[in-house]
Every structure is written in C-alpha cells, then in structure tokens.
Amino acid sequence: DMKVTQMPRYLIKRMGENVLLExxxxxxxxxxxxxxxxxxxxxxxxxxxxxxDSNSEGDIPKGYRVSRKKREHFSLILDSAKTNQTSVYFxxxxxxxxxxxxxxxxxxxxxxxx
Amino acid sequence: xxxxxxxxxxxxxxxxxxAILNCSYEDSTFDYFPWYHQFPGESPALLIAIRPxxxxxxxxxxxxxxxxxxxxxxxxxxxxxxxxxxTYFCAARTGGSNAKLTFGKGTKLSVKS
Numbered sequence: 437d438m439k440v441t442q443m444p445r446y447l448i449k450r451m452g453e454n455v456l457l458e459x460x461x462x463x464x465x466x467x468x469x470x471x472x473x474x475x476x477x478x479x480x481x482x483x484x485x486x487x488x489d490s491n492s493e494g495d496i497p498k499g500y501r502v503s504r505k506k507r508e509h510f511s512l513i514l515d516s517a518k519t520n521q522t523s524v525y526f527x528x529x530x531x532x533x534x535x536x537x538x539x540x541x542x543x544x545x546x547x548x549x550x
Numbered sequence: 551x552x553x554x555x556x557x558x559x560x561x562x563x564x565x566x567x568x569a570i571l572n573c574s575y576e577d578s579t580f581d582y583f584p585w586y587h588q589f590p591g592e593s594p595a596l597l598i599a600i601r602p603x604x605x606x607x608x609x610x611x612x613x614x615x616x617x618x619x620x621x622x623x624x625x626x627x628x629x630x631x632x633x634x635x636x637t638y639f640c641a642a643r644t645g646g647s648n649a650k651l652t653f654g655k656g657t658k659l660s661v662k663s
Contacts, residue, residue: 478639481650492648492650536584536599539586539596541595544593
C-alpha cells in the first residue's frame with residue numbers, strides 16, 4: 437500500500453521562527469511535490485523535486501526552500517515564518533502506471549503562524 | 551499566475567442529476583489532465599485523467615470531455631449521489647524533464663437528496 441507520511445499534523449509557530457515540515461514515502465518514487473492549500477485558492481505548487489538534490493521552483497516558491505538528501509524524504513523549510521504562510525501544507529509523491537500519473541498525498545500539516 | 555481556470559466555484563445538484571465541472575487552460579505544452587477529488591478533512595485523491603490524444607475518457611459515472619482546440623475540458627458526473635459531495639480539482643501537467651502539475655482552484659460540489 438503506497439503511503440506518504442507527513443509530520444507534524446498540526447504546528448503553531450510565532451512569526452520569525454523557523455519551520456521544518458517533513459515528508460516521507462516508502463515507494464521509492466523519484467518525483468515529489470510540496471503544495472499549500474488555502475480556502476478558495478486550491479492547491480498551489482511550492483516546489484518539486486525530481487530526485488535527490490534535483491529540486492525546482494513551483495509557482496509560489498518565495499519564502500520557502502526545500503531539501504531532498506534521500507529519495508524517501510522531502511523537507512519544506514520556512515526561514516523566519518510569516519503570518520501569511522499560515523496554511524495547510526501537502527506533500528505528494530508521483531507514480532506513473534498504465535500511462536497515468538497518480539499523486540499520492542500525505543495527510544497534510546496545518547501550520548499556524550501567529 | 552493561474553494557468554488552469556476552473557468553474558463554477560461551487561455547484562449544487564439534486565441526486566440523480568448530472569453535475570458538470572469546467573476547466574480551461576492557456577499553455578499548449580500541457581499534455582496530461584487529471585481530476586482529483588477531496589472530501590472534507592481528507593487529502594486529494596486521483597479520480598480520472600485524460601491525455602490530449604483523446605477527447606473523451608469514461609470511468610463509471612465519471613466522464614472527461616476534452617476540447618483541444620478550445621483548450622477546455624470538463625468533468626461530468628452522471629447520476630450524482632450524495633456521496634459525491636466533495637471539492638473537485640482539475641489539473642494540468644507540462645511534459646518534459648521539468649514537468650509539474652498545476653491545479654485549478656476547485657469546485658465544491660454538493661449533491662442534495
């Protein structure tokens with residue numbers, strides 16, 4: 437069973453603090469994503485990783501950076517968090533099968549920046 | 551920068567009716583168009599997808615209609631059920647070595663019985 441694990445599920449931080457969101461997958465998928473979800477805005481792409489140390493900016497990378505040192509782990513880092521980064525963050529890994537791509541999403545991290 | 555536009559923002563239909571959700575795009579390099587659904591409190595999950603070589607893809611009660619010339623695609627949910635109530639996201643994927651999947655803003659579907 438394909439599984440993407442995100443930690444933590446809930447996180448409260450103060451403005452200016454550093455934030456580390458972690459994501460793991462046990463399927464050896466090469467491509468992984470970080471999205472944020474806000475009401476009415478859908479899923480906005482922050483960063484993509486095509487494999488270890490092969491990362492690319494998405495549509496809203498400002499204020500974020502990522503790290504992927506092992507294929508199974510993909511981290512999202514917020515240096516000096518801002519209140520407008522309060523959101524639900526989803527990590528996903530990508531699998532291609534039968535000419536269809538499936539993104540397997542983690543359960544999300546609800547981040548509140550006070 | 552919204553590359554995939556989705557409408558309506560919300561939709562209410564009666565049980566048994568066909569729900570129609572619409573999307574459009576601008577980038578001609580998109581080569582794959584999935585729909586995801588998300589139930590309250592859950593993560594998005596793949597529902598159905600289509601490639602531009604086809605203009606229709608069916609999976610049970612769910613059908614994608616694709617119009618490459620007009621750069622539009624839609625999801626039709628036939629015989630809608632209350633259990634179909636969820637938020638539906640269309641998406642589009644660029645091809646090549648730096649492919650990425652971009653989502654629309656979503657349509658919140660409510661099916662009333």
